[in-house]
Amino acid sequence: MSNEEIKNVKELLKQAVTPMQNTELRCDLWPQMLRKLEEQPLPIHNVSWFDWALASLAAAALLFFPGIIPALFYHL
Amino acid sequence: MELLERFAAGDLEAFEVLFRQHQKEVYAWTVRIVRDTGIAEDLTVETFWRIYKHRAGFKPDGNFRAWARRIATNAALDHLRHNRQETTLPENLPSASRPDGAVGRETRDCIRRAFHELPAKYRLVATLALVEEESYDNIAQAAGISESLVKVRVFRAVRMLRKKLNFLRPEVATK
Numbered sequence: 001m002s003n004e005e006i007k008n009v010k011e012l013l014k015q016a017v018t019p020m021q022n023t024e025l026r027c028d029l030w031p032q033m034l035r036k037l038e039e040q041p042l043p044i045h046n047v048s049w050f051d052w053a054l055a056s057l058a059a060a061a062l063l064f065f066p067g068i069i070p071a072l073f074y075h076l
Numbered sequence: 077m078e079l080l081e082r083f084a085a086g087d088l089e090a091f092e093v094l095f096r097q098h099q100k101e102v103y104a105w106t107v108r109i110v111r112d113t114g115i116a117e118d119l120t121v122e123t124f125w126r127i128y129k130h131r132a133g134f135k136p137d138g139n140f141r142a143w144a145r146r147i148a149t150n151a152a153l154d155h156l157r158h159n160r161q162e163t164t165l166p167e168n169l170p171s172a173s174r175p176d177g178a179v180g181r182e183t184r185d186c187i188r189r190a191f192h193e194l195p196a197k198y199r200l201v202a203t204l205a206l207v208e209e210e211s212y213d214n215i216a217q218a219a220g221i222s223e224s225l226v227k228v229r230v231f232r233a234v235r236m237l238r239k240k241l242n243f244l245r246p247e248v249a250t251k
Contacts, residue, residue: 005234005238006230006231006234009206009234009237009238009241010206010234012187012241013187013191013202013206013207013237014206014207015184015187016183016184016185016187016188016191017111017187017188017191017203017207018207019108019207019208019209020107020108020111020208023103023104023107023108024100024104025099025100025103025104025117025120026113027117028096028099029095029099029103029117029120029121029124030092030095030096030099032117032121033095033121033124033125036121036122036125037125037128040125
């Protein structure tokens, strides 16, 4: 496909989907932002699921194999 | 403490200042992608919500404007993914071309529908590169991809559109 063909499709497309003329924001969105922050409070601890899974695995290992605790202390 | 440092530390007032400084620009970028003022307003708020959520990951010596634009692009892309139109195009179209080279209303509708059926990532680059005539460099930065990948996606988007338009009316596609 040549540049000419790209140009043709571009011209066709621009007849159907015109560039946005008015991109001015009509109102201040801060009140909406505050509302969203109130509705969807951010998690206090922003820890990913992977970190939680890793911590759970470590805790389970210590629980089921308590024999590794002295070995862990020895290596610390 | 600088504004961006205060924002990264979770200061809501600093966030408000940044919000007011950048909301117009984020909105203007988003509305050019989604092409709907109401959705663009919602996505602007969503973008800043993501910005605030991930503030700890922002380096205060970084470029907030570029970071915001990238998050806005991702938010718009998520919207396009979840709102992709799946319509069937009519097989028999009325006369497409006019003597002045323009296309008829029904053909325009079909082109628009074919465009809306493009997968989101192609529609994003096609809108910005072909309709809005944004530079490949700007698109690449905003989408977090290389300039060459933008070119590839534009090329593929054009090919997909051509294929759909060929199916509709060969003379339109080869105009």
